[in-house]
Amino acid sequence: MSIYRIGIDVGGTHTDAVLLDENNQVIAETKAATSADVSTGIFHAMKAVIQQGQVPRNQIKYAMLGTTHCTNAIVERKRLNEIAVIRIGAPATLAVKPLIGVPDDLREKLGQYVYIVRGGHEFDGREITKLDETDLYRIAYEIKGKVNSVAVTSVFSPVSRGHEARAAEILQEVLGEHIPVSLSSEIGSVGLLERENATILNAAVVNVAKTTADGFIEALKNEGIEARVFFGQNDGTLMSVEYAVKYPIFTIACGPTNSLRGASYLSNTSDAIVVDVGGTTTDIGVLIHSFPRESSLAVEIGGARTNFRMPDLISIGLGGGTIIRVGEDGAFTIGPDSVGYQLPEKGLIFGGDTLTATDVAVGLGKVQLGDPAKVAHLDKSVLEKVYAELVNHVEQAIDKMKTSAAPVPVILVGGGSILLPDELKGASEVIRPNYFGVANAIGAAISQVSGQVERVYSLQELGREKALEMAKQEARNEAIKAGADPDQLVVVDIEDVPLAYLPGNATRIRVKAAGALAKVEETEVV
Incomplete structure (x- = not known):
């Protein structure tokens, strides 16, 4: 019996879906508009690709989802868990309280129950002081019934996790096994405050991840599909539903990494720079041995500085729906705002009233799309200047991602990549593989x-x-x-x-x- 898999990836403009056979060959592909609630767009894309594929539903055994649910929840400050924050580090860390440097509105949401207890370790595993279990029991009874998720961070826990593990035992003994406890030693690296922030954010989006997973599984079942479900991680690989609900923070930025993995697979290239052009933004990342290069810097998420693993990416405000404004004197600006998923309604070539990057490419004859007559009246010399500047933005971003001046292969993916030429400065070759428009969904499916x-x-x-x-x-x-x-x-x-x-x-x-x-x-x- 053949075994099929579905890959779905949520972007800012489109939600892409593919159906692959057991040899990872594309059977069906589709794009649906990303909805405000994210989930509706996922369900539409999934339904469309299943109907298009016309394969027996009982042979679809895997379903992979790359989603922005958790990112959106943090950025929008919505649907977050009621959490408690416990740091094991008194008296050594009392000078700097948890959530220092976090934006006020996020601190207000997540900082209702914050505690610092005695304990923690030196870098070599020696105890700074004994863990205060009595205080932990007091805290556990105090927060019982008031929170539904807990973040625990101990000094140098990446070296010695004993105090965090014992704290988790005490919390679940009092609160119950159903209350998730996020441990910093399992999430971030060395660096107390950044690791603590990452753990707090992880604890805050547990319910979002669980709701997303349950909804996806239920939607599959409604289509008559009993499949194993996996979520995309931000290192270009997958994790099970259980793992995703425990570590939802790892889904953040999984979209661009799915595109990198898909680009590597489709082009059969292991080391290259990948340019992923969507409707709103262009993400540029680096493939090393077919996996995304990781950032060595602390990363801000929703204004909170964190240090858990993240892909090394540059994002620029350039996509198919990027708005171009041209003055009477021929001066112009490019974005950074975009019409996004409304491009088929607002773009000039589709009868709308907004000049976009796609209109510029069509007006110059570089792309066949929509009705070129709608942009025939535009000044070609101005369009040429706009287009040259668009390409220059991308070339500068590619240059920033390189570690030497030597030319490197560049892979173009994403629906908006049709805007870019077949030659780019700094590229030894420009590769535009088959199915480049849904490379992100393919990356999710084959990871x-x-x-x-x-x-x-x-x-x-x-x-x-x-x-x-x-x-x-x-x-x-x-x-x-x-x-x-x-x-x-x-x-x-x-x-x-x-x-x-x-x-x-x-x-x-x-x-x-x-x-x-x-x-x-x-x-x-x-």
């Missing part, structure tokens, strides 16, 4: 499952080889928990950075393991 660990180890105690082996095994275990086949796991990335400013020959080790999805049995359902 592997991964696990990653990032810890500080004291080589004085363990030795380098033992520390590396421990990190590799932890990464493999994380991948298996996320839904990977244990027999097909490989370590795809190792980073070992000595920390000269710490005593004890300390080093930070980051390991990622990835592998194919665990095989689904013909009788297995969600």
Whole structure:
């Protein structure tokens, strides 16, 4: 029996969906307008691609979703959990309270129940002071019935997780197993405040992730499909529903990484720069061994500074729906605002009244779309200048992402990439693969499952080889928990950075393991 999979990715303008066979060949593809509530657009895209594919529904065994639900919830400050924030770090960290530097409106939402208890560790795993379990029990009874999610952060927990683990045991003993507890050692890396912020945001979007997952599974069942569901992660891999509900923060920025993975697969290229042009923005990222390059910088999400893993991306306000304004003297501005999903109504070539980047490309004969007669009256010399500036914006962004002046392959994907020419400065070649318009959904569908660990180890105690082996095994275990086949796991990335400013020959080790999805049995359902 053939086994099929659905891949869906939510963008700012369109929600793309594809149906692939067991050889990852495209059977059907579609684009639907991204809806304000996100979910409606997902359901429309899913329904359309299933009907178009005309394959037996009982043979669709996998469904992958890359979604912006959690990002939107944080940015809009909506649908967030009622959370408690517990830091294990008194008396060492009392000078700087949790949520310092977070925007006032977000702090107001998430800072109702904030506590600092005694405990925490040094960088080498030694206790700063004993964990105050009595205080934790007091806090647990105080917040019982008032919160539905808890964020726990301990000093240097990436080195020693004992205090966080014990805190979780106490909280769930009092609050119940149904109350999720997010632990910073499982989310962020070294750097207390940024790791704490990432953990707080994770705790705040647990319900959003669960509601999204339940809705997606229910929608599949309504279509007569019993499939295993996976969510896209922001490192270009997948995770199971259970894993996604525990670590929803990892879905943030999964859209661009899906595009990078799809671009790599469609072009059969492992190292390149990917330019993903949508209706509203253009995202530029870098492929290294077929996976997105990760950012080494702290990243702001909804105004909160965090340090959990994120892809290294540049986003510019340029897409198919970008609004172009031309003055009487021929001076012009490009965006950054866009008509977005309303392009088929507002673009000049479709009978609308707004000049967009797509209209410019059509007016110059570079793209065949809509009614070219609607833009025939525009001054070609002005359009040429606008187009040159559009391309220049992209070329400058590509240059910023390069680590040397040498030309590199550039892969163009996304529906808006039809706007760009076949030659770009700084590119050794420009690749526009088949199905480039739905590369993001394909990336979601074909991705592997991964696990990653990032810890500080004291080589004085363990030795380098033992520390590396421990990190590799932890990464493999994380991948298996996320839904990977244990027999097909490989370590795809190792980073070992000595920390000269710490005593004890300390080093930070980051390991990622990835592998194919665990095989689904013909009788297995969600």
